[in-house]
Amino acid sequence: MASATWVLMGKNYTPRKMSEKQVEEHLRAVFPDLIDELKEEYIMSINDDGNKDDTYINPPDAGDDFDFVMAYDDDPAEADERLLAANSATCAISCGFIGVGGGGGKLAKAFLDLGFTKTLLVNTTEKDQPGGTDQNHFVLVPGADGVGKDIVLGKKVLGENSAFVEDAVRTRIGNVDWLFVLAGGGGGTGSACHELHGSLSRYLTSIEAAGKVVYIITKPTAQEMLNPTISKNYSALLEDVSGCPHIIIDNERQLQLLRGKVGMLNMFPSANRNFAKLIAQVLKLASEHSEIQTFDSKDLEKCLGTEGRMVIGSTVVRDVTRNDLGSLVYQGCLRSSPCPTPSGRAKTGTLLLIADGAMASDPDVSRRLESAFSYVGGRADTLFSGVYVKEGIPGLIAITLLGGL
Numbered sequence: 510m511a512s513a514t515w516v517l518m519g520k521n522y523t524p525r526k527m528s529e530k531q532v533e534e535h536l537r538a539v540f541p542d543l544i545d546e547l548k549e550e551y552i553m554s555i556n557d558d559g560n561k562d563d564t565y566i567n568p569p570d571a572g573d574d575f576d577f578v579m580a581y582d583d584d585p586a587e588a589d590e591r592l593l594a595a596n597s598a599t600c601a602i603s604c605g606f607i608g609v610g611g612g613g614g615k616l617a618k619a620f621l622d623l624g625f626t627k628t629l630l631v632n633t634t635e636k637d638q639p640g641g642t643d644q645n646h647f648v649l650v651p652g653a654d655g656v657g658k659d660i661v662l663g664k665k666v667l668g669e670n671s672a673f674v675e676d677a678v679r680t681r682i683g684n685v686d687w688l689f690v691l692a693g694g695g696g697g698t699g700s701a702c703h704e705l706h707g708s709l710s711r712y713l714t715s716i717e718a719a720g721k722v723v724y725i726i727t728k729p730t731a732q733e734m735l736n737p738t739i740s741k742n743y744s745a746l747l748e749d750v751s752g753c754p755h756i757i758i759d760n761e762r763q764l765q766l767l768r769g770k771v772g773m774l775n776m777f778p779s780a781n782r783n784f785a786k787l788i789a790q791v792l793k794l795a796s797e798h799s800e801i802q803t804f805d806s807k808d809l810e811k812c813l814g815t816e817g818r819m820v821i822g823s824t825v826v827r828d829v830t831r832n833d834l835g836s837l838v839y840q841g842c843l844r845s846s847p848c849p850t851p852s853g854r855a856k857t858g859t860l861l862l863i864a865d866g867a868m869a870s871d872p873d874v875s876r877r878l879e880s881a882f883s884y885v886g887g888r889a890d891t892l893f894s895g896v897y898v899k900e901g902i903p904g905l906i907a908i909t910l911l912g913g914l
């Protein structure tokens with residue numbers, strides 16, 4: 510080739526140095542289409558070989574320059590296998606349940622059975638745990654095999670292990686706004702449940718939860734209260750939770766309401782199930798829209814967050830033509846409530862009514878129901894209300910929730 514060039518250009522010819530780009534431009538001027546075809550073929554041949562070094566098609570790796578986007582990514586990091594599944598129960602708030610002691614565990618299990626999967630059963634012994642529950646829900650606190658109604662020992666064991674329980678709540682319940690602590694008053698473990706308060710409320714603060722720790726405790730039966738240890742344990746628990754939002758379940762009332770309806774063996778399971786369903790219904794209704802009047806999640810949070818005692822009850826009125834419908838609804842809810850009768854004025858009062866289409870469109874029924882709202886409203890500083898229309902109900906259903914007592 511060189512000799513041929515000398516022939517054409519003379520011996521002193523020095524070839525002009527051209528950059529790759531200039532060569533490409535020259536070739537493009539002579540063969541306008543060919544250059545693009547060649548380029549494409551060249552790229553394909555590189556890809557076929559799997560050669561990824563060429564910066565022409567594979568821009569340089571950005572290295573770890575952009576690894577921060579992973580940290581801000583919506584996709585959760587690898588899920589912790591100990592984390593309990595999200596609650597399948599429809600609920601207006603994000604919440605978890607912690608049963609402490611034998612009775613507390615059985616009450617918590619009733620919520621678990623309704624689809625509140627984020628439930629833990631904390632106890633000092635494995636012996637009085639409800640059967641048929643997945644191990645992942647149990648938290649066995651080390652240091653004692655039951656505390657035999659000794660609340661001092663119960664407080665010592667729970668106090669020494671509060672970080673252990675907090676860790677179980679963090680890894681298994683995870684991020685929730687509200688924690689319901691359930692305990693049977695009178696025993697040594699459940700009555701000591703407030704020892705966990707510092708850790709549990711600190712945990713909620715650490716995850717910037719919008720809610721609080723709410724206690725649901727049982728009052729021993731009249732017979733049990735005759736025993737000085739049981740009675741003392743219960744009083745201590747009551748005093749511990751008095752500054753927090755709490756619900757007291759009166760076992761005597763509850764069992765009296767059930768006597769004659771269920772056998773002894775089924776008393777507590779039935780009572781626990783009914784109570785859990787009552788609370789679950791309020792949590793669910795607060796998530797539902799109503800064309801008439803909605804009790805929303807903010808209203809619910811206001812009620813749950815009010816310090817002091819809460820009273821919850823429900824009733825069904827089959828004859829909605831009665832003139833005293835208002836008082837019937839209010840009194841009925843309190844009479845059949847599993848909670849001790851309220852005394853004094855409530856800070857918050859909630860009345861939820863569930864009526865069918867016929868009741869809701871009857872002007873006379875609507876007028877009478879207004880008096881029900883004034884009954885509750887007159888006994889509380891702030892009234893919250895909701896009216897829901899559902900078919901197939903046995904009568905007008907009313908649920909009352911008084912708070913801050």
Ligand SMILES: Nc1nc2c(ncn2[C@@H]2O[C@H](COP(=O)(O)OP(=O)(O)OP(=O)(O)O)[C@@H](O)[C@H]2O)c(=O)[nH]1
Pocket residue numbers: 609610611612613615616633637655656657658659692693694695696697698699700727728729730733758760777778780781
């Ligand atoms: N509502 C309800 N109350 C219960 C149930 N089981 C027990 N209780 C009540 O709870 C009280 C305390 O009993 P437990 O919860 O078994 O006691 P504990 O907290 O395990 O305490 P220790 O056994 O002394 O460590 C009992 O006296 C009952 O009044 C239940 O399933 N439902």
Ligand SMILES: [Mg+2]
Pocket residue numbers: 610611612637655656696698
């Ligand atoms: Mg026990």
